[in-house]
Amino acid sequence: MDLSFTPEQEAFRRQVRAWVKANLPKRDPEAGSLESGDPRRIRMLKAWQRKLYDAGYVAMGWPREYGGQGADVVQQTIVNEELIVARAPGLVGGMGIQMVGPTLIQHGTEEQRRRFLPKILTAEEIWCQGYSEPGSGSDLASLRTRAELVGDEFIINGQKVWTSNAHFADWMFCLVRTDPEAPKHRGISYVLIDMKTPGIAVRPLIQMTGEPGFNEVFFDDVRIPRENLVGELNQGWLVANATLQHERNMLGSTTTTQMMMNGLLRLARTCQRNGRAAADDPVVRQQLADLIIRVETMKYHAYRQLTDAIRKRPPGIGASVNKLVSTELNHDIAAMALDVMGPYGSLGRGAADAHDRGDWPIHFMFSLGLIIGGGTSQIQKNIISERGLGMPR
DSSP: OOOSOOHHHHHHHHHHHHHHHHHOOOOOTTSOOTTTTOHHHHHHHHHHHHHHHHTTOSSTTSOGGGTOOOOOHHHHHHHHHHHHHTTOOOOTTHHIIIIIHHHHHHHSOHHHHHHHHHHHHTTSSOEEEEOOBTTBSSSGGGOOOEEEEETTEEEEEEEEOSOTTTTTOSEEEEEEESOTTSOTTTSEEEEEEETTSTTEEEEEEOOTTSSOOEEEEEEEEEEEEGGGEESSTTBHHHHHHHHHHHHHHHHOOHHHHHHHHHHHHHHHHHSEETTEEGGGSHHHHHHHHHHHHHHHHHHHHHHHHHHHHHTTOOOTHHHHHHHHHHHHHHHHHHHHHHHHHGGGGGOOTTOTTOGGGGHHHHHHHHHHHHHHTTSOHHHHHHHIIIIISOOOO
């Protein structure tokens, strides 16, 4: 296996690095977080994504006819790495770019691709995911939100929960039950819902980070056109699984984990323990070594996935491995950071003596949620054992 980049790819990396350095938006200390739905933050992030798109750095692998560059996956990987290393803001339209966009390319109609993909790329329309419901989290197929087909419209009633960004999203990609008599995996359809449609109510949920990133969404006789159906009627489970695979890859960023590890190493070199740097404590050094080994292992798994992508092979269970390993590793890195900081680890954002602007307690709590979101670790282990290792149910 050749793990090096070609001279052309290295030249492309330098080009991207220079562009990011010249165009990186300045931090606005008065803007609230994205999770809070602060309009000031959303405007800034939309402008940033638009600038990236104009430079050709958003969804580079998408076909040119839908606004992409037709580029190979290595180029997009290089762009993503450079953005993370530069600590650039994330894409406000991440769910559109990484989840519903690829799903529409794979399963949508030509009219749906032409209508939705351009505005996903430019962040003119922000998306949220309508999967989880009260009583159907890990067992997603048990969902009960109903959609009755009447003429050329679906009439939707029910509730979704843990819906990230629904409080400022323009559209939702959503699973609904269209045949209550069918086996639970076969009576589901995948539809696209305009969040401004009458009958939709969004109620934010305050997370343990103190921010309302999640929401409850209620549907009361919500009418959407039949043309918003993706794939075949009652065959939404197939489409949903395509989106889930993209979501698991989205949640498992190797570069993000590497950056967290680098931050932990900086902390260990600067924080004191028993009168010396924590990194000089043999116990801490052993714990750091264990984490570094896990990060390196994850990196080589990502290279294997990159090879699969180059060879046009679907992510398969590799996406589940990626999601399982990365979310648990990110949580363990954040947990050790709190331990290294000692009493200072309890200081959050806004505290004068907090390390790294008080980001670590937020990372710790948020990463715990990601272990559950997108299919819990237990669900990922089931998928790996059944589909990857051929073990019985």
